[in-house]
Amino acid sequence: MALDLAAKTRPDAPPASSLLQRRRLLFAVLAAALAVELLREQIGGGGLPEPVPLRLVVPSPAAEPVGPLRLRALEPIDVPMPADTLAAHASSLVVQPGGEGLLAAWFAGSRESAPDVRIVASRFDPAATKWSAPQTLVDRDSLARLLGFGVRRIGNPVLWIDGRGRLHLFVVATGLGGWAASRVVHLRVLEPGASSIDAGTPVEARVLPLSPLWGISMMVRGAPAPTVGGGALLPLHFEIGIDVPMLLEISEDGAPLQVSRITNRTNSRQPSIVALGPQQMLAFLRDDGEPRGYVQRARSMDAGRHWEDLPAMELNNPDSALAALRLPDGSLVLAINPDEHDRRRLVLMRSTDGVQWREEAVLDDAPNTSDLGAPKYRGLTEYSYPTLALSGNELHVSYTLHRRLIRHRRFVLEPAGP
Template sequence: MLQYKKQSKWLAATLLLGSIVMTSCGSKKTETAEDKKLDSLANDKEFVFGDQRPFPQCHASTLVRLDDGQFLVAWFGGTEEKNPDVGIWLSKGRPGHWSEPIEVAKIREDAHWNPVLQKTADGKVILYFKVGKEIAQWETWVKTSSDNGGTWSEAYELVKGDKGGRGPVKDKLIELSNGDWLAGASNEVNRWEVFVDRSTDKGKTWTASPYFKIDTMEIKGKGAIQPTLWESKPGEVHMLVRTTGGVIGRSDSKDNGKTWSTIKKTSLPNPNSGIDLAKLADGTLVLAYNPDDHNWGSRSPLSLILSYDDGQNWTDKIDIATGKKEDEYSYPAVISWGDSVAVTYTYNRRKIAFWTGSKKDIVDLAAKKSSI
């Protein structure tokens, strides 16, 4: 009888141990093909040009998607930012197939900055860019193309004789539901000031708004620059801005961008680096930014985050470029079509990186990250 009890205890212990081992093994999630696809997508950047580039440094990219699915990507390139040899460069193509960069704009031997591409409803492509060594003395110049970037017009000043950065300063302009074009603009003289430039005649003439008020109790330092805009419903326009206060700022308008609320802080961190967003067909916002809350803080990683309520709350965050704290993945440009987005950004001032994915990709990646 005693021997039987010992055998029974041994058998029970063996079964329990086996159960624990099987449970432990079963709890380890097997990586599926979908998991591998998501892991690949999170790091699935490519470079618009290779190491044999005709300029040592590059920065501040912009992009548009053409009707045939190709993209135009532009940036400024030269010895380094502010150097007289810096010009505006352009490449055309799609993932895996990019044309060799060409210098598409060089007005004179003076620094060129911050190109912004726009595709109009009639298919014309417009390129805006800044010229001048100091930001306070910037001139905004324009070139146009009627053949998807194959050939370009002679350059002309957006607002002849005006200084300080008229028109879009970094991010794409938007066309409002009433047909007006609205460009996020800024100037950097004593303080950093935000304004908008409006055209009611498809870019022939422009009218600048007054500088926006900033809540200096919430946003410390010099101020705010480089707005990114969206229209949530007819007449209701919003902007997020880069600031010196360690946060992204926000302002809103209920009259087609004619008057604006005081710029106040949001919950989103910002290391005084450029941002951009796009609005998807279903109203979802996709914001690209560096999530560091120190003024002149790290520009790594570069992240995407979504909002389903016009920027009141943000969720489903993913990183599309990660590295060391001293790396720079910055100045994103974001565009959308349907539920898809494409992003270009500065990669350590040596290359322009390109990333594309869908809203579902971002949501799935964020969910996978939160489950780890």
């Protein structure tokens, strides 16, 4: 006789699908908490003495106090793409040693997750105000050869130059499954002072041990914050069922040292971190909350080792990446999509106290007559995934244009005047 499961259910009980979703969520929360704790043990070494105090690199104070600065916008520049590129996304910027230009990296191919996607890079020459022809840094085949096992897809590059001037590339890669099964691969140029990955440059690659489950379900997006001693704090997040934003302390060689969870929320990811002082940090987070998302925040007073949640900002976040940076006058800038539901507008917000924000500049807005001729990926209108970098007296912003191009905006920092 078959069991009558329906007869065993209370009339007022929630549907089986709802119960299953709750159980999955509970499992995801427990799995994420366990993963973070095991990761702390795995990286930090359980039972070891409390790690030495960490200090962040913050801009040295100027000889003369820096007064309020204004941002003067320059003409946008579109970064050259490899031939036959149909999709481009997720750019990362890094200032080269000595402030001699910028290096940008992004993924390009026929579509996101396609077998032909590769991580490409271009250099910006500030004297010529021109980007170089794009160069492939790594694709799934070359990455597989470096690692010694198969790679199915790659994406989300993050650039970093360590205290000795060596270039590091962190990239998301999967073997099987989707992005939830991704791992973070670390590529390090072995030549001292080498800040590029050219043909023949010796490179070391490894999967970072970022979860007890073979390092899966870990992703990167935000720029690292440098620490005294040549290391950095690398933002990352875990995502299986829920989102867990974290911060990984890495040595000058890129070796993982310690990990911390940034927030107790389970719907925030892709943290962008800002150093306000040697110990004080802010994290701004993408929000995938429903039915409406807002920019989320957290604060640390011990260089990222412990975090306190702050109230959500009164700024929309339509489940979209953001980027934050501190200017020399102490003000903060935040590149976000400010609309409630889409990415058709990208702006630069600014604050002097981190609480009250005003719109400083419109980076791009649809419809925008300046890009009427720009190609679009599958007809998509989108300005998204901004990255910020400060070089000399210029603020640089790169972002995705219609999932087809990478656009570069520059702002000259000038005294605001009387």
